[in-house]
Amino acid sequence: MPTVETQTVRIMIHEINAKSRECVTSLPPELAERFSLSAGDKLSVKVGRVTKEAVVRIEPSLSVSKVSPLGLSDGLLRLFGLSRGCSLHAQRTVSGVRLGPVVGILAPRRSGLAKPYQAQTSLFRRVIAAGEELGVLVYVFDFHDILWKERRVRGYTFCQNRWVMRLYPLPDVVFDRASGIFPGGSLRADKARRRLVEDLGIKLFNTRVGNKMRMYKLMHADELLRKHLPPTYKVQGSGIVSRLVAKHGAVYLKPQNGAQGKGIIRLRRVKDGVAYTLTLKDYRQVRGRAARVGEALSRLRTQVALSSYLAQPDLNLLRINGRICDVRVLVQKDRDGAWHVTGVAVRAGAAGRVISNLHGGGRSLRLERLLKEALGADEEKRRRMQEEIENLAIRIAEVLERSTICLGELGVDLGIDRQGRIWIIEANSRTGRAVFRRCGMHEAARLADRRPLLYAMHLAGFTT
Numbered sequence: 431m432p433t434v435e436t437q438t439v440r441i442m443i444h445e446i447n448a449k450s451r452e453c454v455t456s457l458p459p460e461l462a463e464r465f466s467l468s469a470g471d472k473l474s475v476k477v478g479r480v481t482k483e484a485v486v487r488i489e490p491s492l493s494v495s496k497v498s499p500l501g502l503s504d505g506l507l508r509l510f511g512l513s514r515g516c517s518l519h520a521q522r523t524v525s526g527v528r529l530g531p532v533v534g535i536l537a538p539r540r541s542g543l544a545k546p547y548q549a550q551t552s553l554f555r556r557v558i559a560a561g562e563e564l565g566v567l568v569y570v571f572d573f574h575d576i577l578w579k580e581r582r583v584r585g586y587t588f589c590q591n592r593w594v595m596r597l598y599p600l601p602d603v604v605f606d607r608a609s610g611i612f613p614g615g616s617l618r619a620d621k622a623r624r625r626l627v628e629d630l631g632i633k634l635f636n637t638r639v640g641n642k643m644r645m646y647k648l649m650h651a652d653e654l655l656r657k658h659l660p661p662t663y664k665v666q667g668s669g670i671v672s673r674l675v676a677k678h679g680a681v682y683l684k685p686q687n688g689a690q691g692k693g694i695i696r697l698r699r700v701k702d703g704v705a706y707t708l709t710l711k712d713y714r715q716v717r718g719r720a721a722r723v724g725e726a727l728s729r730l731r732t733q734v735a736l737s738s739y740l741a742q743p744d745l746n747l748l749r750i751n752g753r754i755c756d757v758r759v760l761v762q763k764d765r766d767g768a769w770h771v772t773g774v775a776v777r778a779g780a781a782g783r784v785i786s787n788l789h790g791g792g793r794s795l796r797l798e799r800l801l802k803e804a805l806g807a808d809e810e811k812r813r814r815m816q817e818e819i820e821n822l823a824i825r826i827a828e829v830l831e832r833s834t835i836c837l838g839e840l841g842v843d844l845g846i847d848r849q850g851r852i853w854i855i856e857a858n859s860r861t862g863r864a865v866f867r868r869c870g871m872h873e874a875a876r877l878a879d880r881r882p883l884l885y886a887m888h889l890a891g892f893t894t
Contacts, residue, residue, distance in 0.1 A: 439519065440517065440519055441519065442497045444514055445502065445514045454484055455500065455503070456486075456492070461520075465522040473526050478581075510598075511569075518566075519892045530602050530890060531566055531892045533569075534605070535554055536570075557883065564883050566883045568883065569583075569587050569601075570587075571583045576622065585597075605882050607860065635838035639837070639840075640833075655826060664740060675698070679698060681697050683740070692713070693709065700719065706719075745853050748804055753778040753793070757776055757800065758776070759844065761823050761826075765884040765887055773875070774816070775866055777795075778792055794869040795869055815850070830857060839881065841861025843857070
């Protein structure tokens with residue numbers, strides 16, 4: 431009997447007829463020989479965090495091609511939440527056979543909606559489809575739906591054009607996409623995360639890195655990143671904001687825990703005082719003027735909690751046709767467990783907007799267009815800047831991952847000013863992928879959906 435896990439074998443699940451209630455698994459002779467199994471052996475079959483003993487049946491009629499057939503009796507199919515025709519991977523272990531990997535996407539669910547996971551609904555559908563191609567069992571779950579004693583969970587998959595609930599084993603790996611607030615509070619969600627990781631040994635990746643100030647401090651401690659960071663201050667009164675406006679002419683105020691450009695404020699010096707623009711949660715803009723910065727902040731405090739805001743100077747970023755631009759770099763880990771750049775694209779804000787976010791009416795463009803705006807026709811300079819952008823994004827991921835449980839992907843937003851200097855705007859572990867699809871970068875968009883599953887295979891030990 432083998433003492434270590436063997437190489438992963440791709441399998442196709444089919445249902446077998448078992449006359450008794452006994453749990454049975456059937457294998458073709460080639461796979462049985464590879465796994466050192468004989469007919470009648472008692473075999474421990476493990477899927478996710480659920481294990482069941484089964485009797486081995488050898489089926490000479492089963493043929494092996496690129497994918498080995500593996501049969502399970504009806505009881506095993508139901509126990510493991512598997513269906514006929516699904517493709518997974520199998521490994522021979524000391525105690526039996528392990529099938530998987532099983533990946534659970536953790537996210538709060540909104541019942542009764544066409545988009546139960548709000549803006550992430552289409553992403554989850556694509557990741558589930560990618561799982562079917564890669565041989566990964568994927569479902570979405572809320573921590574409220576965990577059946578701890580059974581080590582199972584009520585998870586959701588997307589099939590036949592609708593969301594379907596099934597009972598699944600708790601997963602090998604959790605892909606944490608909980609960007610919203612769970613019913614019952616974040617403290618209970620954090621307790622469930624700890625229980626999954628510490629008590630059950632489940633791998634979990636992409637928990638939140640922290641708020642903007644925490645990330646700023648982590649990056650500022652790195653010598654390479656420090657020179658790319660704009661000065662950043664907590665808004666504790668009007669003094670620092672007034673000084674920034676006086677020195678730079680304009681300043682951005684950002685909520686520490688904000689996302690998607692919501693709540694961002696821009697103040698700029700004008701002839702008779704200061705003008706301000708606030709972007710609301712629905713992307714409507716509130717504009718106004720005041721004689722002094724303090725007066726403008728007093729008005730804004732009726733709309734937002736400025737005590738949780740950060741202040742940064744306006745970086746005078748490049749614009750295309752009057753649209754403010756930034757660069758989105760998606761870096762992800764792959765099956766090798768190392769960081770890779772999946773894609774780089776530009777977000778150009780809607781005309782007249784102070785943010786570049788796509789949700790606020792922005793457009794996505796290829797990086798080449800912005801680099802030509804910054805560097806002109808010099809192709810070698812453009813190549814070097816793209817290389818610097820990609821290396822900087824990888825470095826940010828390496829620095830931030832040191833202070834979180836496990837990071838598997840990061841969206842890095844960078845800006846290029848009119849002098850060609852690259853600035854770090856922010857990084858987000860709950861990053862989107864729409865920018866690549868919208869500008870026709872279809873391979874980057876496809877890879878963006880697959881890489882979290884490839885990294886999950888690495889974490890789960892399903893290597894080939």
